[in-house]
């Protein structure tokens with residue numbers, strides 16, 4: 001009790017009075033000398049490239065078991081199949097910014113082993129990792145990731161529902177035999193026995209001798225081709241008393257809802273092993289299976305009776321069939337390429353972050369020293385007609401960035417997808433005794449660096465933002481810049497006072513809508 005009161009008093013002592021806050025309410029402050037647990041987003045480095053090894057869960061082993069009775073001395077095979085291993089899935093989400101929350105090794109759970117009385121092992125749980133929108137996947141080793149539909153594809157099949165509960169809809173006695181035909185009711189995490197359900201059905205009908213009324217199930221194997229062409233055996237149960245198999249087939253066909261990778265873009269292999277850009281994750285909620293769980297091994301209930309009876313020759317074969325398949329393994333490189341319409345490029349201190357905050361509601365860190373921006377910032381610029389444009393501000397580029405000077409040019413990947421480039425030039429870099437670079441040289445260096453990063457990048461629709469027009473002597477500098485650079489729209493602005501920003505907004509919109517806009521050519525920049 002005393003401790004609780006003490007803690008309460010301590011908390012109250014951390015509250016500032018209304019007079020101090022000026023907004024008429026109390027708020028808690030961190031005690032002096034103690035740092036907050038997590039640094040603000042802006043001061044944290046960005047993990048935008050990540051190496052990931054993933055392994056799907058192994059399939060559970062099938063069970064070899066015989067059920068003997070007085071009437072059947074030889075025994076009837078009743079070993080259940082092993083459960084399928086879980087998949088490793090990447091999910092595209094707006095709630096994550098980079099890859100800092102990921103683990104380098106990810107493994108999904110193994111499927112459970114089958115057991116006697118036709119009880120099938122549960123499916124291993126999937127491992128799901130969230131990645132930011134704009135993630136590009138490069139494949140180093142393993143099979144190509146495949147897009148997965150966001151909804152449960154086999155919603156009605158407990159075999160494939162990770163950690164399915166005992167109260168599966170199929171364990172209900174209301175389900176008739178016809179429904180049961182296509183679905184092995186024993187496929188649930190808690191090993192529900194199909195025999196038991198049948199008995200329950202029969203009991204409901206008032207038939208005590210339910211064994212005689214049992215539907216006559218035959219187990220058949222069908223070779224099925226997977227999305228990638230690999231074939232595997234699939235168990236299909238056929239009721240000999242009911243010949244209408246069409247519904248069953250349809251049911252299984254519905255399972256194959258995995259989409260072809262239409263969006264996958266394969267580029268030329270630049271290096272020997274890495275296959276670049278095998279998949280992109282651009283829509284929130286989109287899912288990608290990067291490692292598949294192995295199929296479960298077959299229980300002897302699925303293996304034809306003759307095969308079981310003549311076990312002298314088939315033991316080895318059975319052992320291999322009953323062993324669960326291992327899950328697939330992949331080794332990937334994840335890269336984040338932000339998705340924005342306009343990219344702001346400029347030298348450090350040119351005023352890119354200030355401009356972004358003037359154009360949108362983004363609040364990037366602004367300071368009068370170089371390389372304040374350590375990670376890309378994205379703001380949304382909305383027009384009166386609700387047309388919205390995403391603007392990306394990336395860390396400053398300096399001459400020689402392609403040789404890893406400054407922050408290097410790795411951040412340029414964040415403007416790779418932009419439609420329009422806005423070159424932010426500092427008109428005051430050489431004014432008032434500053435030892436900077438004149439704006440036209442800034443422009444030339446930026447163009448050279450962009451071309452070093454990716455040939456043809458500067459051919460994108462571009463405009464020039466001549467910032468800091470409020471500084472003394474900036475007007476003359478702007479006039480000089482206009483003489484030295486031609487063929488590109490130019491906007492003199494003062495980002496800090498938001499002067500010229502409305503015109504720039506219109507200019508950006510025009511450039512987005514223009515039919516044949518032009519990029520910047522190095523030959524059209526006159527430098528001493």
Ligand SMILES: Nc1nc2c(ncn2[C@@H]2O[C@H](COP(=O)(O)OP(=O)(O)OP(=O)(O)O)[C@@H](O)[C@H]2O)c(=O)[nH]1
Pocket residue numbers: 346347348349350351352353354355365366367368369370371372373374394395396467468469470471493494495496497
């Ligand atoms: N006089 C004047 N100063 C400006 C203007 N715009 C930005 N600044 C100042 O320029 C300095 C750099 O601004 P930032 O927005 O941080 O520049 P940046 O290009 O994002 O810099 P990095 O993060 O290093 O890439 C800050 O001190 C700003 O206050 C302007 O229009 N006029």
